[in-house]
Amino acid sequence: TQLLEQSPQFLSIQEGENLTVYCNSSSVFSSLQWYRQEPGEGPVLLVTVVTGGEVKKLKRLTFQFGDARKDSSLHITAAQPGDTGLYLCAGARGSNYKLTFGKGTLLTVNP
Amino acid sequence: NAGVTQTPKFRVLKTGQSMTLLCAQDMNHEYMYWYRQDPGMGLRLIHYSVGEGTTAKGEVPDGYNVSRLKKQNFLLGLESAAPSQTSVYFCASRKGGSEEKLFFGSGTQLSVL
Numbered sequence: 001t002q003l004l005e006q007s008p009q010f011l012s013i014q015e016g017e018n019l020t021v022y023c024n025s026s027s028v029f030s031s032l033q034w035y036r037q038e039p040g041e042g043p044v045l046l047v048t049v050v051t052g053g054e055v056k057k058l059k060r061l062t063f064q065f066g067d068a069r070k071d072s073s074l075h076i077t078a079a080q081p082g083d084t085g086l087y088l089c090a091g092a093r094g095s096n097y098k099l100t101f102g103k104g105t106l107l108t109v110n111p
Numbered sequence: 112n113a114g115v116t117q118t119p120k121f122r123v124l125k126t127g128q129s130m131t132l133l134c135a136q137d138m139n140h141e142y143m144y145w146y147r148q149d150p151g152m153g154l155r156l157i158h159y160s161v162g163e164g165t166t167a168k169g170e171v172p173d174g175y176n177v178s179r180l181k182k183q184n185f186l187l188g189l190e191s192a193a194p195s196q197t198s199v200y201f202c203a204s205r206k207g208g209s210e211e212k213l214f215f216g217s218g219t220q221l222s223v224l
Binding site for chain 2 (some may be wrong): 031033040041042043044045048087088090092098099100102103104
């Protein structure tokens with residue numbers, strides 16, 4: 001059972017376009033993280049959201065945690081080729097912090 | 112600081128062979144994790160450790176064993192490799208307490224023929 005559903009699975013856009021990636025679950029998480037992974041490397045944390053309704057901005061990236069803490073979105077404004085990568089959301093539950101990862105969204109930004 | 116270092120980076124095994132993947136972190140982190148990443152499956156937790164001398168099962172532990180004899184090292188063992196264990200393996204560590212950030216190694220690509 002996949003607890004975290006990410007959509008879309010693949011996304012190919014032109015430089016300058018905006019995009020939104022979604023992460024949905026029927027479960028409640030204590031916090032949710034977004035990672036970016038480049039080929040041949042491990043995931044790198046972008047942001048952690050903890051409070052329902054929370055919005056965090058990281059330059060051109062905007063992250064939102066749903067009010068019920070079951071879903072999240074990542075919005076990129078004016079995408080650049082350097083944004084290309086696999087975006088993973090991960091939900092945390094429990095004191096041992098076992099993260100459940102979504103399958104990821106593979107983003108390609110074409111120049 | 113090197114962060115999280117995984118060795119080896121690549122390995123090819125024959126079915127039935129055994130091997131150990133090494134993960135080392137120099138950040139004095141309490142928590143360490145082993146994940147596998149497969150196409151279309153995302154990252155799945157194999158085993159984890161909440162401190163030196165402790166280990167626990169994750170989501171997909173069958174066919175793997177782990178040990179955390181020293182705080183900085185977390186070993187993942189395959190006693191009898193199977194083709195289903197062909198995957199990219201990632202180690203991660205976390206400081207613990209309220210610190211939520213996971214630091215990942217660069218992965219080990221394992222092929223079992």
